[in-house]
Amino acid sequence: MLFNSFEFALFLPLSFLLYWFVFKKHLKAQNFFLLAISYLFYGWWDWRFLSLIAFSSLVDFIAGQQIEKSNTKARKKLFLWISICTNLGFLGFFKYFNFFTESFADMLNMVGMQTNPWSLNVILPVGISFYTFQTMSYTIDVYREQMKAEKDPIAFFAYVSFFPQLVAGPIERAVNLLPQFKIKREFSYEQGADGMRLILWGLFKKVVIADNCAIFVNEVFANYQTASGLELILGAVFFAFQIYGDFSGYSDIAIGTAKLFGFDLMTNFRTPYFSRDMAEFWRRWHISLSTWFRDYVYIPLGGSRVGKGRAVFNTFVIFVVSGFWHGANWTFIVWGALNAVYFLPLLLMGKNRKNTDTVAENRVLPNLRELWQMGSTFGLTCLAWVFFRSESVGDAWSYITRISSMNYRLNLNMRPSLFVFFCITIFVLVEWQIRNSNFAIRIKHLRVKILRYVVYFGLLLLIGLFGAFNETEFIYFQF
Incomplete structure (x- = not known):
């Protein structure tokens, strides 16, 4: 369902009226209603995608609880990696499988080994890059003890599938959005x-x-x-x-x-x-993704608080990965690398926060x-x-x-x-x-x-x- 469609023009006011006039008195009923209309909104493209987001939500809901309950760091890390591998596995299969097989075949052809790439005719689920990152931020934050694991499955599933930002962001952090499902909401004019x-x-x-x-x-x-x-x-x-x-x-x-x-x-x-400058541009453009990569990739790699050589490497990693996140095409990788080249002089001269x-x-x-x-x-x-x-x-x-x-x-x-x-x-x-x-x-x-x-x-x-x-x-x- 598109925001600029006739269907959404009917969906939004009807959902608004039911939400505030029928389900207002009970928080869990409101959350369940939000979950239902979010799945309706997402399933409007293809109902088969619902099983994917539901399974991803279930894995992360269980993983978060197990991470919190575990007594050893090894066990915590095990469930964290189950969450990360599940989410990145889905993302890699649906979005990047054909890219990797075709790129590998092209590489073999360049060295004289003729081969035909094996590709799959799969449909890319709408918004998968967004909600997988959103759910991963939850399990990572639970692992880092920055938040408690969620016990209410309805609130958690509604957080993952919240329809306004489900398919194209902003990529919300669990520490910001999930608590809003736990408090009573009053309509404010x-x-x-x-x-x-x-x-x-x-x-x-x-x-x-x-x-x-x-x-x-x-x-x-x-x-x-x-x-x-x-x-x-x-x-x-x-x-x-x-x-x-x-x-x-x-x-x-x-x-x-x-x-x-x-x-x-x-x-x-x-x-x-x-x-x-380009550093300021990336603080102002797609802030939810830029800060996600900063907090969950760039800083764990050492950020800029390392030697110059490692800082340059970290910068290229963050920009190239960001480019690859956008799509399975070399154009996005080059786009990311080019932005890294733009950013590096500012970093090396210490002017990236100017x-x-x-x-x-x-x-x-x-x-x-x-x-x-x-x-x-x-x-x-x-x-x-x-x-x-x-x-x-x-x-x-x-x-x-x-x-x-x-x-x-x-x-x-x-x-x-x-x-x-x-x-x-x-x-x-x-x-x-x-x-x-x-x-x-x-x-x-x-x-x-x-x-x-x-x-x-x-x-x-x-x-x-x-x-x-x-x-x-x-x-x-x-x-």
Whole structure:
């Protein structure tokens, strides 16, 4: 079920009414209802996926209890590895089996050993990369004694399958989300209103910005061999806004929807395209995944508190693994490695924590230095996005080399892109105004009440008139 679908437009208000008016009095009934509608939401794509998430939840629920009960470290570690291997086993089989077999066959062919790869025709379960990481964080935190094992199976299963963030995040930590299933929830008008603002802003990002950008992006990347240099540059820039509008739009809708049900999810994006260096960008982009890899991979490897050589190795590991997490294609691995190359000079010079404040804080406009820093960081990001978007590394390299061609005419159909330029301009101006806050929340601080409604009506008008309502899937559903 897509957030931008007619089915969800019926599902959400009906679930909201039943949740608060029928199941409000009993916490366990509320949790069971959330579990039921979450499984309905997830099973809407393919009911067969339900057995996978249910089994993963069961394994981690039992593993968490056994880790807490065990008297020896060896036994604790045994159940931790049962959890990790089960989750990574499912993820590896469904997402990476064909990639590894095909890559191994290609390697043998390169040395003269002709072989045909053996592949499986399997469907990638929606959101498997997200909920496997979420459940693993639970067992790891129980093992580290950072939280107690959950005794209520309904609360735990509802935590794993919580529908707003189930298929594309944010990747919640058990220490943050799971306790919220254990306390009585009261409806808050202010929290609900904030949720609706986030949903409205997220829909604008998705159906107006992202899906309209996609029209031109798809045409450019499909015809990059004949496109002009200017069109290739525009294609990369438009994709940067497409993926940001698409993914952060999903996160906004997810966070806003969770608020309607009395839950607070972590912020997943903080205006990343206003970053002044790549280290700041990765503190602001897909925060739930970046912090997950930091806490469960990077720091256990030693982080940056080791020798320079080991710190460089750890950095490459974290970025390459992050790239591989996104998909079973060498393009994602190169994308991750390229971001590591961007990050390393900052790490080696000790400047990776230089820009931790907000750009142009307490000022209306940035200075020339900040403009250059933001512009160069955005340019490097767009270059890396070309690998992320391309079908192969060869296509990405050809795309980049053709940008330097002397042909800067506009040959492709630019009609949809002219309107998108207008929308992106509005989008950037709004993002600049709210760079100090959690996105659209600041709308409520407009002193003149009628101005708030003008903003709401304007967004609704843009969504209604120019939204691409073809129920396009969110980009990160494929991961």
